[in-house]
Amino acid sequence: PEKVIPRAMILSSLILIVLYTSVVYVTVRVVPVEVLKEQTSPIAFAAELVMGKAGAMLISGVIIIAGLAAVNSAIMAQSRILYALSRDRYLPGVLSAIHGRFHSPHVASLFSLIFTVAVTLLGDVNFVAYLVNFGFVIGFAFVNLSLIKLRKEKPWMRRPFKSPLFPAVPLAGISISIILLLFLDKAALIVGGESIMFALLAYYLRMVGYSRLRLAVGGISLGTGVLTVFLAFMAGTRLVMFDLPGLKIIPPAYILISFGFIQVLAGILNIVPTSPKSGHLKNGGKDNKV
Template identity: 35%
Template sequence: MKNPEKTIPRAIFLTTGILTAMYSLIAYVAVGVSGELYVVPGTLLTNSATILLGEAGRVMIAVAGIFASLMTLSTAISIQASVITALSRDGYLPDSFMSVHKRFGTHYKSILFGSVMTAIFASTGMVEVIGYAASFAALLVFILVNLSLIKLRMDKPFLKRPFKIFLYPFTPILGIIVAFTLLFIVERFSAAVGLSLVAVGLIIYYVRMIGYRRFRIAIGGANVGIGLLTLLIRHFFEERITAVFTSQELALWFLNGLTAVALLCVLTGLLNVLSKE
């Protein structure tokens, strides 16, 4: 391949443009046909093919869907295996996931692990929710990629870049705005699931970056701070807290319990900070 640094990005943009045009035209025809005529049981595209071409159209769409699903599945398996292998290489997963099959040259353990996790998620019956959550995460990644592009262009303006960004910086800014707008269209529960997974990933990454020792000290310091703050609240707002309860005895039980929890937080925090392990 001649000049792959420019040829590959151009091919990606050209393919994206062609597919976007095809999808838009197919969606326009499918919605238009099914909207004007009757709708038979099935998906929108199958309905339109059945209306236009009869039973043969339905069979053609079914066969095309099977082949498309197989290609998508093989691509997804390859991608998830690469991600799992990279996580293993960086120390977030066991080293065994980097094992390569002697005959086929594939990361078979990563493929098996990813397939098992996919089957577990699919068995929950929340495939649609997981799909929305994945779309939500993809939009977040798209935003971060565009932000990274702008930051790299600002921090390293003299770095060699064979491929130029069309209408920079308006193109990445427009991408950020569009992706951010689409975030509000995603179903709320799915968005919450996506944010939760992102939060868990950030916590794991943070712990990995700072190390277990520093993370334990940070948690210990937070415990000490929470405990001392609770004791101060108990001391200065004792009368207001007591007024909330109908019984003096219940108020006393609550205040004593609050004091015990605060002291426990301070104690565990100090043990974490002072421990030499």
């Protein structure tokens, strides 16, 4: 398997590249590009011109089967990603449940299926396709980036298969992924970028741990409270006048001062170390990451 599987993956990829490129080449040679743009199924339309109705039905059937296979692969991959994230405690633990008979992450698979159907029902198939392509391209880029990182940081690891021409191959993969992003829809790029930012935030919160997160929140609350009290005091003593356009009702100074003191108290309570018996800190008061 150490030799057969890598060879099979490389050979199958080359075959698919040649096959898909040939189909697209024949399609654009048979039908002008201007005409293909107006068709919902360009390949089936070209097949109908060449082979008639029977050819169009045959090609449509092949496309449907290929689409179902692609969806099945995507659901399987997505469920395994959810399982891994849940196992590492980035997602709820229920997603890492394993079926007793089939030994598969059935909860993650069911969630992936429901999510796929829900996204499909949005109606905008093109946007969904662009969004899926964004996810795949970003995934490929990170796989190549991880390859470079692992080869540099852990050269001693046993590797049954090594990428040839390192680091040219992974760098080429990253470059091609970036180029492909330029052809995606802008809305898909925005949504995908926001998803990445959310994922990075979740990863950061997971890595910093509970106690450090408390310190950060406590510091923000303490600073906000002190600033609020100071500004409210200055406004109440008329030492500073605030001209806020569009704000017709300005809260009295004592309300702002009360709010500021609450913020200060919340900040102090978050900064003060918690007793190990409280349940937030375990293992003798050590940081318990969430």
